[in-house]
Amino acid sequence: MxxxxxxxxxxxxxxxxxxxxxxxxxxxxxxxxxRGAAEPQAPAAxxxxxxxxxxxxxxxxxxxxxxxxxxxxxxxxxxxxxxxxxxxxxxxxxxxxxxxxxxxxxxxxxxxxxxxxxxxxxxxxxxxxxxxxxxxxxxxxxxxxxxxxxxxxxxxxxxxxxxxxxxNESFLDLTWRMPPPATPDEEALDRLMKKIQPAFGALRGSIDGSNVDVTTQNAVALKQAFAEVEAIWKSRGKTEPMQWAADARKNAEAIETAATTGKWEAAKTAAGPLGQACGTCHTAYRERFDDGSYRIKTSK
Ligand code: HEC
Structure with missing residues (x-):
């Protein structure tokens, strides 16, 4: 390897x-x-x-x-x-x-x-x-x-x-379907997602550990990032993902408030739908290409 x-x-x-x-x-x-553990034990071909x-x-x-x-x-x-x-x-x-x-x-x-x-x-x-x-x-x-x-x-x-x-000699598979060049708003969205991912990971850990500083810092970062995500979908005229981004922004804001007031149960409650929003929007609007890169679904 x-x-x-x-x-x-x-x-x-x-x-x-x-x-x-x-x-x-x-x-x-x-x-x-x-040989999968959960599979029925049919004789393996x-x-x-x-x-x-x-x-x-x-x-x-x-x-x-x-x-x-x-x-x-x-x-x-x-x-x-x-x-x-x-x-x-x-x-x-x-x-x-x-x-x-x-x-x-x-x-x-x-x-x-x-x-x-x-x-x-x-x-x-x-x-x-x-x-x-x-x-x-x-x-x-x-x-x-x-x-x-x-x-x-x-x-x-x-x-x-x-x-x-x-x-080929550069280890690229020529049978791969490669993504088209990214548009400026796709590039912006990609940068935001790359910030959202670690911020959300850190946020979950910090809520579990009742860490006010780290929770607040990441909740604010998520709030700002989702406001930008929302604006991107708005400019593309897509109401559904725009609404999901707005909800994510509101949940991030609720977590920020909950953390500053020490309401950790409320923070956990808001983190649930915030995490679900990722999967909901990705299933509907995200597409993965063979090289591992992500884009907005071409059909959307
Ligand atoms: C409103 C829609 C929407 C929501 C909500 C959303 N995403 Fe995304 N995400 C996308 C789209 C569309 C892409 C593909 C576009 C791109 O990356 O250029 C994407 C791409 C990504 C990527 C891949 C970036 C890369 O290129 O490596 C990550 C990681 C990611 N999202 C994480 C998250 C996480 C974590 C959340 C939830 C906390 C989330 N996203 C919420 C729409 C969304």
């Missing part, structure tokens, strides 16, 4: 961490499937591990790998469509490329969001299939194969990978 992270030069940790986390949970979920392979091994012994989940680290040879390219073990020049023709493995990445670049070194994850449009349609139901006819003929009957992840 450490080597992966330090090797991820250029990738900000904000992006690299959710990726690693995503990979780990994806792998963990695969490996741990059927054996889970196939991901096998790291070289493209030339797959080309030499395709039958061994059909139906297997593999990872391949190799460089891009031919870019065939928006969602398809081929990879081979070495970065090669044109002459060498010709010689290696037939040594490349077709990669179909139904969810590819960003273009791959020629010769880029990638790690692809997915299942190996014997390439045939019908087989692909069975395995990737929502995918529309967009290969040109000559490419279909070239790779037919050869091993291909249906990729679920395509990781």
């Amino acid at each position: 450490r080597t992966l992270m330090t090797a991820g030069r250029g990738a900000s940790t904000a992006i690299a961490l959710p990726l690693l986390f995503g990979l780990c949970t994806a792998l963990g979920a695969q490996q741990g499937r059927g 054996p889970v196939k591990p991901l096998v790291p392979v070289a493209t030339n091994t797959v080309v030499a012994h395709p039958e061994t790998y059909y139906g297997e989940r593999v990872t391949m680290t190799a460089s891009v040879q031919n870019i065939l469509s928006k969602s398809a390219f081929s990879v081979a073990q070495k970065t090669v020049g044109d002459a060498a490329k010709a010689k290696m023709s037939g040594q490349d493995v077709l990669v179909l990445a139904p969810k590819l969001q960003a273009a791959v670049t020629p010769n880029a070194y990638l790690t692809v994850f997915g299942e190996v299939v014997k390439f045939d449009p019908e087989e692909v349609a069975k395995k990737a139901k929502d995918y529309k194969l967009d290969l040109p006819a000559d490419a279909i003929e070239k790779y037919r009957g050869k091993p291909a990978l249906i990729a679920t992840a395509v990781i």
Whole structure:
């Protein structure tokens, strides 16, 4: 894990961490499937591990790998469509490329969001299939194969990978749906939320500990932040979240008053709905993108 992270030069940790986390949970979920404590004890289906392979091994012994989940680290040879390219073990020049023709493995990445670049070194994850449009349609139901006819003929009957992840040299997964650029009010909202989160955490602890100073300080911070949140939704013409923010502001204010007068039960009572407001508004108005960043739901 450490080597992966330090090797991820250029990738900000904000992006690299959710990726690693995503990979780990994806792998963990695969490996741990059927073993959840609360799940009924049905016999656990054996889970196939991901096998790291070289493209030339797959080309030499395709039958061994059909139906297997593999990872391949190799460089891009031919870019065939928006969602398809081929990879081979070495970065090669044109002459060498010709010689290696037939040594490349077709990669179909139904969810590819960003273009791959020629010769880029990638790690692809997915299942190996014997390439045939019908087989692909069975395995990737929502995918529309967009290969040109000559490419279909070239790779037919050869091993291909249906990729679920395509990781580039900066440890970014090119199958990720990335957020659109933030608008100024989204940036403002994001800054406010990043203040609200720790303030709310500290507030809960300080109410439990009947700490007047810390409670007051954080209640005031929340009161001010939610007043700004309210203004943002007002300017966007959204009454519902505007009202939730106004209620949150009032609850923060009630906590401030309660703390200064030593009414800790009243402070606890106001902290309940204040905490619930977070989830209510997030469920309705917040969207998480694949890189771990949050935005206002695009549908809102
Ligand atoms: C009225 C709606 C609303 C309320 C109430 C609200 N949030 Fe948010 N929050 C959002 C939206 C929308 C986003 C996504 C926008 C963004 O971050 O740019 C968000 C994002 C966040 C984020 C992610 C910030 C990031 O980018 O890492 C955190 C953390 C957060 N909220 C915490 C809280 C907490 C804690 C509370 C309650 C004390 C709360 N929010 C109450 C609407 C709300």
